[in-house]
Amino acid sequence: MKAYLLAWFCLFTVICAVIYQANPKALLLFKDRNVIIGAPIANASIQHKKLDSTCVATGQYRYDQERRGVATTTDSPSVDLKITKRVAPFNVGIHNASKATPVADQTGVYVGSDSGWFFKMNHQGEILWRFYVPGSKNGIHGSAAMDDKKVYFGAYNGALYALDKNDGTPVWTNFVADFIGASPLLADNGLFISAETRGPNGLVARMDCNTGAIHWVSEWLGGHSHSSPAFDPLTGSILVGANSGRLFSLDVDSGKTRWNLQSKGPIKGTPMVDGSTVYVTSWDKHLYAVAIQTGEVLWQTFMGGKLQTSLTKVPGQNLGLTNTRVGELVGVDLKTGNIQWRLRHGDRDHLSSFLVTMYKGKAIAWNRCKKSRLCALDAKTGKLIRDIQLPGTFTSSPMAYKDKIYISLDQNAGLVILN
Amino acid sequence: MIKYLQKQIDEIFKDRGLRIFGGILALTHVFTFTHWFRNDFFVASQSALNAEPLCFPFFPNCDLFRALISDDAWRGILLFYLALAVLTFALFFKKTTLTLTYGLFASLTLFKLTLVLSNYGFTDGHNLMVLIASTLYLFVPLKKIALTGFIATFYFVSGLNKINFAWLAGATLIQPKIIGVAAMPWALRYVIILETVLVFALFHRNKWVRWSIVLQLAIMHLVSWPMVGFYAPLLSLSLLSLFLLLPKVPCPLHPQDGQRLSFIAFASLWLLFLLFQALPHISSNVSPVGGIYRLGSIEVAQTSSRCKSLLLSHQANESAHLQKPRKKLGAFFRCDPIVFLNQAHQLCRQNQETPEFKKLSLALLTRPLTSLTYQKVLDLKSVCQRDNPLWAEANNGVQP
Numbered sequence: 131m132k133a134y135l136l137a138w139f140c141l142f143t144v145i146c147a148v149i150y151q152a153n154p155k156a157l158l159l160f161k162d163r164n165v166i167i168g169a170p171i172a173n174a175s176i177q178h179k180k181l182d183s184t185c186v187a188t189g190q191y192r193y194d195q196e197r198r199g200v201a202t203t204t205d206s207p208s209v210d211l212k213i214t215k216r217v218a219p220f221n222v223g224i225h226n227a228s229k230a231t232p233v234a235d236q237t238g239v240y241v242g243s244d245s246g247w248f249f250k251m252n253h254q255g256e257i258l259w260r261f262y263v264p265g266s267k268n269g270i271h272g273s274a275a276m277d278d279k280k281v282y283f284g285a286y287n288g289a290l291y292a293l294d295k296n297d298g299t300p301v302w303t304n305f306v307a308d309f310i311g312a313s314p315l316l317a318d319n320g321l322f323i324s325a326e327t328r329g330p331n332g333l334v335a336r337m338d339c340n341t342g343a344i345h346w347v348s349e350w351l352g353g354h355s356h357s358s359p360a361f362d363p364l365t366g367s368i369l370v371g372a373n374s375g376r377l378f379s380l381d382v383d384s385g386k387t388r389w390n391l392q393s394k395g396p397i398k399g400t401p402m403v404d405g406s407t408v409y410v411t412s413w414d415k416h417l418y419a420v421a422i423q424t425g426e427v428l429w430q431t432f433m434g435g436k437l438q439t440s441l442t443k444v445p446g447q448n449l450g451l452t453n454t455r456v457g458e459l460v461g462v463d464l465k466t467g468n469i470q471w472r473l474r475h476g477d478r479d480h481l482s483s484f485l486v487t488m489y490k491g492k493a494i495a496w497n498r499c500k501k502s503r504l505c506a507l508d509a510k511t512g513k514l515i516r517d518i519q520l521p522g523t524f525t526s527s528p529m530a531y532k533d534k535i536y537i538s539l540d541q542n543a544g545l546v547i548l549n
Numbered sequence: 550m551i552k553y554l555q556k557q558i559d560e561i562f563k564d565r566g567l568r569i570f571g572g573i574l575a576l577t578h579v580f581t582f583t584h585w586f587r588n589d590f591f592v593a594s595q596s597a598l599n600a601e602p603l604c605f606p607f608f609p610n611c612d613l614f615r616a617l618i619s620d621d622a623w624r625g626i627l628l629f630y631l632a633l634a635v636l637t638f639a640l641f642f643k644k645t646t647l648t649l650t651y652g653l654f655a656s657l658t659l660f661k662l663t664l665v666l667s668n669y670g671f672t673d674g675h676n677l678m679v680l681i682a683s684t685l686y687l688f689v690p691l692k693k694i695a696l697t698g699f700i701a702t703f704y705f706v707s708g709l710n711k712i713n714f715a716w717l718a719g720a721t722l723i724q725p726k727i728i729g730v731a732a733m734p735w736a737l738r739y740v741i742i743l744e745t746v747l748v749f750a751l752f753h754r755n756k757w758v759r760w761s762i763v764l765q766l767a768i769m770h771l772v773s774w775p776m777v778g779f780y781a782p783l784l785s786l787s788l789l790s791l792f793l794l795l796p797k798v799p800c801p802l803h804p805q806d807g808q809r810l811s812f813i814a815f816a817s818l819w820l821l822f823l824l825f826q827a828l829p830h831i832s833s834n835v836s837p838v839g840g841i842y843r844l845g846s847i848e849v850a851q852t853s854s855r856c857k858s859l860l861l862s863h864q865a866n867e868s869a870h871l872q873k874p875r876k877k878l879g880a881f882f883r884c885d886p887i888v889f890l891n892q893a894h895q896l897c898r899q900n901q902e903t904p905e906f907k908k909l910s911l912a913l914l915t916r917p918l919t920s921l922t923y924q925k926v927l928d929l930k931s932v933c934q935r936d937n938p939l940w941a942e943a944n945n946g947v948q949p
Binding site: 291303 | 855857859861863866867868869870871872873910912914916921922923925928930
């Protein structure tokens, strides 16, 4: 009997030795438990078909990689707009966060909804195809980015999808993290996304736009990252905020943190890059101007209320536009941080960022004013030019393409096209 | 044949310990009844209204067969199963009805096997262990050697399956309150030593040595009760009871003269059993998360897994990433390819008459909880083109 026990013991020792050789950590036990088990990111990419594209944006959230929110000169709707089409049903939830903003190019208009459906429609609002995303009651909140062949968007089920713009069939899917509420960025021949994990925490990943493979993952951001990344081509920096209150500058090639800046409230808005400065809003009621090279705060302005939206640049002027959650639209001097104008409308639940278009040589600022109204302001003075009643309220941002404005409304009010 | 069976009956009823063990095996069916009866699990699983039916790969349209029987009839079948189990249990303590008792127990075992095979959702490593023990009990000579040898092997295999980082790190367990955090890593390591090394002391000549091991294994099962529920520990304790019922445990490696042929038969079964246990590990480099290779495996200490599935339905101008199965399946099924393939199979069947329906694709990636890397288990571009998609894994799960 003893001989048999000894034989089994030897066998067991050999098995342990083999396992240890294969994976030394297997026998280390508890002390590394959290490190090993707390998986930072799910890099699970599935390629459905091969469809290589340029990875150069033909449209994305806030129009450009700097996220300035300024429509191109050809996208210049007049101020005499009226609703010509309403697509419904659309957003259905009342989740208090900004909904997806439509993006458009010559192939059509692309937008997701919190019901989980992602749509492509033609410029007249007829749906060409749609794609359903399951797994979360919040569906899709982030806006899309697109290049010549594919459209990219993230969803609250943690997946980032690349669909064929032609027919809406998936090219690849990568399960990046637990949730994605932000909008992807196409820049520097790569695809960047802020993603969130339970914990809560967040990170930024750089991905291959043709395969969905992750090239790098940033350090933990310390909180959920509702803020979408922006890119500064001069310094090669990816800039992103987080609910931890920090603004991060990441190296575009390696994802390593160059600097981070701590504010006193969550940063949920998307940073805006202009020249050598990045502008970002915070729940600590301040608007910050930060030198991209050094991370030094150039100025900060107390705005009187929480800020959740992104700053929009007025072309040709040192003027930025934003709004507070105490019901004010504000014009700020980007050199000094001085407030140039304020328009009080009293709508506190205001999460839409400005859209700026050019019309007859004049910068027109579009945004929500009061609950269900779209306002056109003189961007320079803040003077109200036009006020349009909509069938419902909205938390997305207005988007202009050619002579039309597209707005995705909340709470089942549909998507409206104004022409 | 009759003579052979009569020999089996004689062997059982000549030995008091084996007879009582037969009663205990019959009692396990009462536990199974209780397990299936709770929360109407059995009827809900068998019902035609079950939106996500599960079938074995060799019986892919089992739900169509199940749908022929009403819910009330399934309830009646379950009660009949209980009655049969209680009757068999009682008869094991009556010495005058040997053949009837043997026949009833065989029928009871076959009845449960039929029910389990009718629904993949009833798959369970402990059910398989009891089924193997019952088969050995009924049909294999040298029952004491075969049963004790296999039961000890169950522990040994279970112990080997635990030699992984997920188990050692406690990732597969919910912290039992009676074991402190500091003691937990040592307890987990000791369980492996107990199951892979000390378990062979169950064959020690000294009964106190044997009983001390039985006691430790019993404590292990009782500690697991709050974490895994009553069913698995009760089945394990039932099997373990054999070592208390036998005054002397024969060593499987020392058959007596005249038993050589039976011993060779037993050894062949034993090797076959070990082959089935090794199959999930040697069949692919993906962490054994279930599927066809696990059908004959008793793996009960599940390596916790995480998975990402992508079931895509393509219609004209509309694609949808479909929800993964909503059924609240335990860790045993969480990442099981058969569960996902069943869902796909149902959808293929439902959509075969839909003109807009183009195709269905399915991808499944899994990783052990302790690894950061996902591995592809399934990547089927057009599931419905397969005659029986439930066997998809057999073709590496990848369809070009």
